[in-house]
Amino acid sequence: MGLFILRRVGVMILTALCLTFIVFYLTNLYPNLEKLAKTQGNFRMSDEQVESWLGNRGYLEPTFVKYGEWLGVVPGYDIVGADGERRGRCFDSTMNPDDAPSLCGILQGDWGSSTVFKEPSSKIIATRLGLTGKLMLWVLIVMVPSALVVGVMAGMREGSKLDRSLSTFSIATTATPEYVSGVIFIAIFASSAVGLKWFKGSATSAMENATLENFTLPVLTIALYGMGYIARMTRASMAEVMTAQYIRTARLKGVSFKNIVVKHALRNALIAPFTVIMLQVPWLLNGVVIVETLFNYKGFGWVLVQAAGNNDVELLLGVSVVSVVVVLLTQLISDIGYVYLNPRIKVS
Amino acid sequence: MEPLSWGEIIIRILGDMMPTWIALILMFAVSIYYKRNLGLYGKLFDSTIGMIGLAIVMFWVFTGIFSAMDLVGTHDPLGQISGMKNKVPGTPVRGNPEGIYEYYLLGGDNLARDVYTRMVNGSWEVIKIAPFATIFAFMVGITLGLPAGYYGGRLDTMLSFLANLILAFPVILLFYLLVTPEIIATGIPVYMAGVLFIFPIIFFVILFNSRFFTQPSKRNIYLAVTILLGGWLYLGIAWDADPLGVVSFPSNVLVVFVSVVFVNSPTVFRIVRGLTLDIKTRDYVAAAQTRGEGPWYIMLWEILPNARGPLIVDFCLRIGYVTILLGTLGFFGLGLSPESPDWGSTINDGRKLLSVYLHPALAPALSLLSLVLGLNLLADGLREESLRD
Numbered sequence: 001m002g003l004f005i006l007r008r009v010g011v012m013i014l015t016a017l018c019l020t021f022i023v024f025y026l027t028n029l030y031p032n033l034e035k036l037a038k039t040q041g042n043f044r045m046s047d048e049q050v051e052s053w054l055g056n057r058g059y060l061e062p063t064f065v066k067y068g069e070w071l072g073v074v075p076g077y078d079i080v081g082a083d084g085e086r087r088g089r090c091f092d093s094t095m096n097p098d099d100a101p102s103l104c105g106i107l108q109g110d111w112g113s114s115t116v117f118k119e120p121s122s123k124i125i126a127t128r129l130g131l132t133g134k135l136m137l138w139v140l141i142v143m144v145p146s147a148l149v150v151g152v153m154a155g156m157r158e159g160s161k162l163d164r165s166l167s168t169f170s171i172a173t174t175a176t177p178e179y180v181s182g183v184i185f186i187a188i189f190a191s192s193a194v195g196l197k198w199f200k201g202s203a204t205s206a207m208e209n210a211t212l213e214n215f216t217l218p219v220l221t222i223a224l225y226g227m228g229y230i231a232r233m234t235r236a237s238m239a240e241v242m243t244a245q246y247i248r249t250a251r252l253k254g255v256s257f258k259n260i261v262v263k264h265a266l267r268n269a270l271i272a273p274f275t276v277i278m279l280q281v282p283w284l285l286n287g288v289v290i291v292e293t294l295f296n297y298k299g300f301g302w303v304l305v306q307a308a309g310n311n312d313v314e315l316l317l318g319v320s321v322v323s324v325v326v327v328l329l330t331q332l333i334s335d336i337g338y339v340y341l342n343p344r345i346k347v348s
Numbered sequence: 349m350e351p352l353s354w355g356e357i358i359i360r361i362l363g364d365m366m367p368t369w370i371a372l373i374l375m376f377a378v379s380i381y382y383k384r385n386l387g388l389y390g391k392l393f394d395s396t397i398g399m400i401g402l403a404i405v406m407f408w409v410f411t412g413i414f415s416a417m418d419l420v421g422t423h424d425p426l427g428q429i430s431g432m433k434n435k436v437p438g439t440p441v442r443g444n445p446e447g448i449y450e451y452y453l454l455g456g457d458n459l460a461r462d463v464y465t466r467m468v469n470g471s472w473e474v475i476k477i478a479p480f481a482t483i484f485a486f487m488v489g490i491t492l493g494l495p496a497g498y499y500g501g502r503l504d505t506m507l508s509f510l511a512n513l514i515l516a517f518p519v520i521l522l523f524y525l526l527v528t529p530e531i532i533a534t535g536i537p538v539y540m541a542g543v544l545f546i547f548p549i550i551f552f553v554i555l556f557n558s559r560f561f562t563q564p565s566k567r568n569i570y571l572a573v574t575i576l577l578g579g580w581l582y583l584g585i586a587w588d589a590d591p592l593g594v595v596s597f598p599s600n601v602l603v604v605f606v607s608v609v610f611v612n613s614p615t616v617f618r619i620v621r622g623l624t625l626d627i628k629t630r631d632y633v634a635a636a637q638t639r640g641e642g643p644w645y646i647m648l649w650e651i652l653p654n655a656r657g658p659l660i661v662d663f664c665l666r667i668g669y670v671t672i673l674l675g676t677l678g679f680f681g682l683g684l685s686p687e688s689p690d691w692g693s694t695i696n697d698g699r700k701l702l703s704v705y706l707h708p709a710l711a712p713a714l715s716l717l718s719l720v721l722g723l724n725l726l727a728d729g730l731r732e733e734s735l736r737d
Contacts, residue, residue, distance in 0.1 A: 191702070286519055301520075
């Protein structure tokens with residue numbers, strides 16, 4: 001087991017390195033840097049001015065060197081620019097260049113600073129991640145129990161009317177992407193023209209003070225899309241367990257149907273959905289980006305859109321590191337959990 | 349003129365879609381009449397869910413095709429008529445001008461365009477990209493997944509690592525990185541297209557070669573046709589270098605197409621690899637190996653046909669997923685031109701005024717929902733029917 005985890009962690013680190021390098025490469029392509037220079041400096045800069053602006057700030061070094069600097073394994077650049085000013089990766093105009101450390105990358109905890117928000121990336125990401133964490137927590141609280149209940153109810157009597165209607169419901173939810181269900185929810189519950197006016201169509205105020213009124217719709221929108229898939233997996237797993245020999249034995253012994261479901265079937269039926277739930281988390285990340293844009297909730301997904309839209313290189317890299325780590329960690333947890341829950345599987 | 353009531357609006361919309369209804373009824377009549385001779389497709393007409401799904405999907409397919417031919421839809425999808433901005437459904441066109449339809453059946457959007465016509469035309473935007481992108485993703489996934497599952501070993505480890513790498517990317521981040529004007533300027537999407545679009549040619553060349561290499565005259569004909577036709581399309585689509593100047597692909601559609609294929613092929617790869625791992629232990633594969641058949645013959649003519657059930661089901665689901673992805677791209681204003689009537693962009697346009705004017709966003713949202721739901725139901729019906737035998 002230990003070796004298995006170790007190997008998985010090794011692959012994980014390799015994957016994370018590859019992915020961040022791809023993001024790094026794509027954001028550091030010359031047209032992107034040119035756009036960055038023009039938005040940061042001056043829109044009327046000539047090509048030579050753009051080049052010297054970039055050169056002064058170390059953007060024109062080879063990609064691998066820049067990646068190493070960002071990672072913190074290669075000393076940060078220290079350039080006396082064409083305009084005579086000395087600039088470096090590890091110090092700014094307020095510091096004495098000679099006191100600065102030579103290495104400053106994410107390994108040293110320096111995530112760079114955002115060119116759009118004019119703040120350290122790590123600070124932005126931490127606050128926004130907190131807000132998204134709140135959203136995700138409520139999504140999971142709503143989504144997982146309801147998905148499991150729907151799945152178990154549908155799977156315990158396969159082919160019944162209840163099964164048919166619940167299965168159709170879960171198909172319908174998987175067929176409704178967030179930007180569709182969000183629009184429909186706003187139309188029904190929040191529109192000021194027609195509709196019920198129960199909830200608010202914007203979640204901006206939920207960032208400080210989440211109430212039922214401003215937080216229900218975003219949570220419901222994300223939960224609904226992810227729910228159908230988990231419910232279908234639970235149904236399949238439950239239906240399979242219900243045909244097993246020991247369930248028949250329990251029935252013949254005269255155990256009541258309720259007891260069979262709760263005591264005998266449920267535990268074994270919940271192994272498969274656990275993996276699915278964990279693997280669903282990265283998927284929720286997509287939903288989060290859409291929902292945060294739609295409901296104007298300024299969390300992690302909103303930052304991703306802002307950073308990507310403005311080619312804010314260091315912030316975007318920070319965002320992708322976090323999201324890649326989330327994806328890989330959930331994969332790892334789902335694998336380990338699966339082995340742990342299912343005694344029939346042995347890794348070694 | 350008086351605005352229309354909801355009943356009149358519905359009757360007029362149903363009337364405008366007459367070509368779609370005729371095509372649908374014809375298709376269903378013919379299919380049900382011959383259903384015993386149509387294999388899996390015919391069996392679909394035994395399952396209610398499958399039939400409903402097929403009806404919804406074909407409704408949008410026919411609507412899309414007819415709207416591109418200008419048979420369905422009342423106005424010009426890009427035409428603006430002054431005074432019709434954000435008007436409610438059923439509003440008569442102001443001034444009652446000659447020669448154009450006299451109502452905006454589903455109202456006007458914030459640029460005074462007809463919501464109904466844009467909704468109908470939006471289906472064409474989906475129909476012309478989603479199925480082909482899915483086919484390409486399947487070609488890539490199959491061509492790489494079969495050898496990975498069949499040979500295993502280092503090849504499998506490497507390809508699986510690559511597939512997991514792409515899957516670990518948050519889709520939206522990838523879209524934001526790939527589908528921007530700056531990246532298009534560097535030409536990366538074209539190179540990606542160059543790599544991804546060569547897979548169908550490789551697939552068909554291996555397919556024919558492994559089967560007919562004992563009959564060189566037949567094989568040469570097949571290979572020549574594949575390479576000429578495929579190469580011609582390949583040059584035109586991927587590199588925009590068609591020597592005859594017939595085939596070309598707008599660069600913004602190409603980048604959308606490429607990124608959708610890129611995101612979907614790893615999943616197809618994993619499915620094909622898993623199926624291959626399962627099927628290669630069967631007796632008929634062992635029999636083929638004993639007969640001395642080549643590995644590619646076994647993969648493409650023994651394993652692949654026997655994996656077709658799950659693949660067809662996944663194909664339907666994947667078209668739905670691609671539709672959702674295209675909508676996501678439109679929703680974030682990536683790729684397609686801002687005027688384009690595709691559903692994602694229209695929802696994005698409409699959502700800004702959502703709390704006041706519902707109809708510009710609601711019409712495309714419900715359309716997208718119904719199409720994806722139809723595809724899911726169709727997949728469910730297919731799964732049920734293919735499991736039955």
